Amino acid sequence: MPQRQASLTRRWAVRAAALTTALVACLATWVTPAFAHGAVGDPANRNYSCQQRWGNDFQNPAMAQQDPMCWQAWQDNPLAMWNYMSLYRNGLAGQFSARIPDGQICSGGRAEGGLYKSMDTVGAWKTTDIGNSFTVKVNDQASHGADYLLVYVTRQGFDPTTQAIKWSDLQLITKTGRYSPGSSYTANVSTSGHTGRAVVLTIWQASHMDQAFFFCSDVNFVR
Template identity: 55%
Template sequence: MPFLPHTPATTSSAARATGRRLLVVGAAVPLMLSTVFAGSAFAHGSTIDPASRNYGCWERWGDDFQNPDMATEDPMCWQAWQADSTAMWNWNGLYRENVGGDHQAAIPDGQLCSAGNTAGGRYAALNTPGEWKTTAVDNDFTVTVHDQALHGADYFRVYVTEQGFDPVTEELGWGDLELLADTGVVEPGEGRPSDGEALNGVSIDIDVSAPGRSGHHIVYMIWQASHYDQVFYACSDVSFPGN
């Protein structure tokens, strides 16, 4: 809140009104800044289908994030909201800079879903194994990544966990993943335009084939943006046909 000098008792009503307006504006500035941070001026993106863990939690609960029913209906999202709610409000900002293409060196095993606990650990709760909500997919499916700010990409890479990995009890490590798609260069602005809520950029569809998988798996997406050495990461939980 901005410093306001002491107002003498003789101050006019007009001056008092001006002081009140300053107080209102001062109180609104943090809200305005947080709104801009989460909005298009700082927009980036994430996997929206199958939804990344933080995007899915925001999509399901953003309008009702204080509902105690989340604890029983969606317990992994509940623990994530309790740990750091800004991970969901900033679902489009899970990235690291200056990785230099060496993702495994930048991100330790067990921290893949938080991009190595980037942003001061804001996204750390996304690493927690458990019964994350899954999206049902076939063994041939499409991953959709949303590029809000039209960054384009040097590449999108999509990995899927090996059969036998258990997302409910095991932390995700690099050795658990198989690379199944690599787009190469995607030019800025390339993709399907979207005017969906909180999107307003373009969506890029990536075809993936994951034979031999059944049950709960993690789809791991790496997006090397083309505008800067800035890399976005996302964990999405899926359910393949079968047990």
């Protein structure tokens, strides 16, 4: 009897795992088109980067060692990666530093009821190598247009692997003008004297309504 019970338990565990995988896949398929908006494709923001690397293999336990920051994000809520294009807040009226608390900037104040809170987790997120002159590219899947893009970079000496990001840690580098609705918008950015690891924060103020998107991209400044 104990052996039979153990066998039944194992079979039900396998069925439950398969059902969970199918459910997540169905949710991802259903939710993504309904809320498609955009993301920073270069340098890739946190959840978009995780989805690109692991979207086809997001249950692989090797992620825990190879990419631990993405692992914690997938474990916290897979929909935050599948819905990488929907990290936005409505009705902020441009009052970003007043309405988004320190330590919650990468999640837009934990937008969508806390769905994106893992984006604020402090640690060694994988980085993209860039120079002191680089281009930010925002992909707009819904052709919303942009009133402007704001591009910030964490100050030299700030360590995002050990410190939560505060507004006082960010330097506004670029504010663009308007963009007509299209599939993507680019901003050429120039910094001075930045070296090593940093975070680039891009805020996209969409034109179709008062809707602001928040994108944290982990970078490594190389000369």
